[in-house]
Amino acid sequence: MRDLGTGFGYLLKGQRWVAGHGRWFGFGLLPGLITLVLYVGALIGLAYGADDFVAWATPFADDWSEAWLAVFRGxxxxxxxxxxxLLAVITFTAVTLLIGQPxxxxxxxxxxxxxxxxxxAPESGLPLLRELWISARDSLRIxxxxxxxxxxxxxxGFIPFLGQTVVPAIGFGVTGFFLTQELTSVALQRRRVEVREQLVMMRSRxxxxxxxxxxxxxxxxxxxxAVFLMPGAVAGATLMVRDLLGEDGDEGEDEGSGTAGDTALAGPDVQHPGAR
Known part of the structure; x- marks a missing residue:
């Protein structure tokens, strides 16, 4: 259970880092603002078109009584x-990272x-276009x-009781997992850690x-x-990657998250950037 608090601590540390580096905070807001405008437009369109879509998809209910029809289609x-x-929340980070890769x-x-x-800082050594292609490909996979x-x-969600209790809880867990993978991928891709290796690391912790x-x-x-938290989330995910790969030395050990054992959990193919 200690890891839960440690993970939340990285999120707070990232927000504190950007708060202390105001220029980087403003710089990191731009991709989120662009993505937010796109998503708000898409959700507004969905809100206006959902009635017509449901009516088109359920023609068998046209002859129902008005009361039951309203409840069912509503x-x-x-x-x-x-x-x-839910899709917007899950994909917001991936799309924002893709737009805001640089x-x-x-x-x-x-x-x-x-x-x-x-x-x-570790460098991938890849050309910019190659990095953008890898980022787009990995984001699509996620x-x-x-x-x-x-x-x-x-x-x-259609299962009575479970659909209103257990399923939403699972949904937040799934969403949180993918959000973290997307955010840590910024630092991990520069270290040439592939998506498969990233998943090994994520699942082990x-x-x-x-x-x-x-x-x-x-x-x-x-x-x-989401827009205002994204810069700090990227910073916090980078701090977490440093500790997971043992790059912070004794500092990571003091926080219980950067030990050699953690590095081993990342899998045999994950190499420390200094070894390249």
Missing amino acids: FLVFLVFALGL FYESLSEQVDKDKSPDGT VVRAAAWAVLLFAL RLLIWGFGVPLAVSFLIPFV
Whole structure:
């Protein structure tokens, strides 16, 4: 259970870091603002079109009594919008990271330089276009996985009682996991850690990942909050990666999250950048 608190601590540390570096906070807001405008427009369109979509998809209910028809289709409209909102929360970070790759890459590098004893940051050594392609490809993979989970949870939501209690809790856990993977990928891609290796690392420390990602997922449900938390979330995810890979030395051990045992959990293919 200690990992839950440690994960939440990284989220707070990231917010404190950007609060102390105001220029980077403003710099990191731009991609989130662009994505927010796009998502708000999509959700408004969904809200206006959900009635017509549900009516088109349920022609068998046209002859029902007006009261039952209103209840049935009203519930389906709610579920359709809820699914759209869940997909928006799950994919917001991936789309924002894709749009803001150069912004968040620079922010993450600055965090690494600030925390590194020699003031340097790991570099992938890849051309910019290659980095953008890898980021887009990996983001698409994450979105596909997240969408599959969203559809499954949407279907499970029809189960009485469980659909209104257990399923939403699972949804926050799934969302928090994918949010954290998306955010840590900024720092991990610069270290040439592939998506498969990232998943090994995330799954080996699920409580840590949930401690970071679930509070973030809950806060993202509040309008506009995601935009303002994104810069700090990227900074916090970078700090967590440094400790997971043992790059902070004794400092990571003091916090219980950067030991050699943690590095081993990342899998045999994950190498420390200094070994390249």
